[in-house]
Amino acid sequence: MKKTLFIVLTAAALTVAPVPVLAEEAAEPQQTAEVYSSGLVTNEAFLADITASYEDRLVRSQKYTNEELNKMSDEEYIEAHLYYVEAEERFCDKYREAEFEDRNIQYLFNKYCEGVDLEKQSCEDFLKDRDFGKWSVAWGEAYNLRADVIVELADLYNAEFSSIDDMRANVEARAAESTAATATTDADKAPITKAQQLLNDLGFLCGNPDGDAGKRTVASVRRFQEMYGYSPIDGVIDDELVEQLEAAIEERQTAAVASGE
Numbered sequence: 001m002k003k004t005l006f007i008v009l010t011a012a013a014l015t016v017a018p019v020p021v022l023a024e025e026a027a028e029p030q031q032t033a034e035v036y037s038s039g040l041v042t043n044e045a046f047l048a049d050i051t052a053s054y055e056d057r058l059v060r061s062q063k064y065t066n067e068e069l070n071k072m073s074d075e076e077y078i079e080a081h082l083y084y085v086e087a088e089e090r091f092c093d094k095y096r097e098a099e100f101e102d103r104n105i106q107y108l109f110n111k112y113c114e115g116v117d118l119e120k121q122s123c124e125d126f127l128k129d130r131d132f133g134k135w136s137v138a139w140g141e142a143y144n145l146r147a148d149v150i151v152e153l154a155d156l157y158n159a160e161f162s163s164i165d166d167m168r169a170n171v172e173a174r175a176a177e178s179t180a181a182t183a184t185t186d187a188d189k190a191p192i193t194k195a196q197q198l199l200n201d202l203g204f205l206c207g208n209p210d211g212d213a214g215k216r217t218v219a220s221v222r223r224f225q226e227m228y229g230y231s232p233i234d235g236v237i238d239d240e241l242v243e244q245l246e247a248a249i250e251e252r253q254t255a256a257v258a259s260g261e
Helices: 002-011 043-061 066-070 074-095 103-129 132-156 165-177 189-202 215-227 239-258
Strands: none
Touching: 043 074, 043 103, 043 132, 074 103, 074 132, 103 132, 103 215, 132 165, 189 215, 189 239, 215 239
16 A cells, blocks of 8 residues: 555655666675765766666666565565665765865755655654655655755766656756746846856856856756855846956866966
8 A cells, every 4th residue: 555655646746766676685885985074076987876866876776676676565665765875875974074175066966865854754754653655755755856966966077876767857857847037137238148157167057158057057047056055046037137247257276376387
């Protein structure tokens, strides 16, 4: 009954990954490297680790068949999902205190760990309150967070993940359903184009600077505002935002000179 409820609750919302179907016993994933304690995390190091963690999770997901999952007690079923999360929790713990050279990657890392943490918390909450519907919703929200990050890393940073077709379908379906308007309505394209170029220079990739503040540009503005501590986080492009972006570029250039790069 609980597995049927899980499928009904999540399939309509396109929020949850398919239940594992392979029967072969999974190999134990390799432990990631030591926790970062100093120095900037490079994109290359991060992408190598997140792809390895993702593959570890896929291996773990092969431990149980659908038939085995459906025969499990509530506690066993949730413990199985906690088992899936453990590999990625180790990955997140490695970088939680680290500083990234790419602020957009830092943003994506934060969102990914938000998803992993929500997965773990949803399982722990279920073991306390036995509310399967609540668990299904939270697990689905966590999947959405992870899917957004994985697809963006694959598309914009050429990260080589395997088996992300379901995640991509999830992201595209939610994007198609979104009716949110862009936050910027200024008819003057000049400040928008300049902001887009500055965002790209900072790593908040928003596509070709064309003066049209579409959803991708607005999302990049919000990421910049969040990562640099500006309020409100509204995605609006105006002269103040352009000044903030220019200050961030200048700060980065100063830091590069000071470090001899």
